[in-house]
């Protein structure tokens with residue numbers, strides 16, 4: 619388990635991380651989301667003892683990471699896949715990491731197999747593709763067979779096969795009972811991979827809940843689609859309730875800011891038949907944009923967006 623308590627990091631006047639408190643539970647994939655500059659990497663670095671908090675604390679398995687005797691056996695991380703010794707082979711890189719952390723060398727070939735690095739393990743890292751570097755970074759994180767894993771944007775730049783492989787790997791690690799914290803800007807991937815979400819914006823906590831709850835919370839004030847032979851009558855009754863109603867192109871009605879129960883009750887009171895009644899599913903992308911809209915730091919101005927001049 620990872621415990622973050624009142625964690626704060628200031629760089630001069632900038633609060634990169636601002637009084638964050640949350641737990642990352644074992645046996646689940648916890649997605650760590652937030653706009654660019656929200657403080658995700660800084661939080662992960664503090665959890666791993668690479669940055670010192672201005673105040674508050676982060677504990678891994680109940681202890682500060684910096685105080686652990688054999689840290690790689692407790693927590694493994696992929697933060698930045700850039701190779702440090704490009705002239706070294708992947709296998710040698712793993713051997714050095716194993717030796718300096720008291721990990722048996724037999725683990726080196728085990729993790730090379732686990733990440734599918736294969737014969738590339740004997741080649742110099744400077745010839746590695748981005749996908750190979752990511753696999754090697756993940757192999758390093760897995761080397762000490764740790765209970766806790768932190769992956770910062772592991773899917774960045776990977777092709778579809780690589781993305782699917784990472785999805786399977788993190789799901790398996792969580793199914794094994796490990797604690798997995800995963801940051802990614804790929805919302806559709808996160809929707810398929812995470813069990814729980816921690817969402818931050820400008821260093822502060824926005825949401826900490828199971829993914830189903832985050833999506834359901836958004837749906838409570840969502841849009842309902844209804845098909846009835848008495849379109850005008852039902853639309854009139856819903857409007858009289860103060861609800862916003864729009865006709866959909868297929869002749870159905872879209873009712874905003876309500877639930878299927880309310881629309882069904884109005885139809886029942888009116889005595890009209892309902893042939894279809896469904897709450898529109900919101901994607902994680904929509905919910906995320908809604909939740910973080912106020913904390914985006916680098917926004918395209920509306921004028922720039924219209925003319926296609928905005929920075930991406």
Ligand SMILES: Nc1ncnc2c1ncn2[C@@H]1O[C@H](COP(=O)(O)OP(=O)(O)OP(=O)(O)O)[C@@H](O)[C@H]1O
Nearest residue numbers: 629632633634652653654655656657658659660661
């Ligand atoms: N070493 C540093 N010195 C000064 N400011 C920093 C430093 N590291 C991070 N920051 C600032 O702290 C804030 C949080 O940055 P961080 O990299 O943690 O965000 P992030 O959520 O990981 O962003 P991204 O999604 O873009 O990777 C940003 O405003 C960033 O400019």
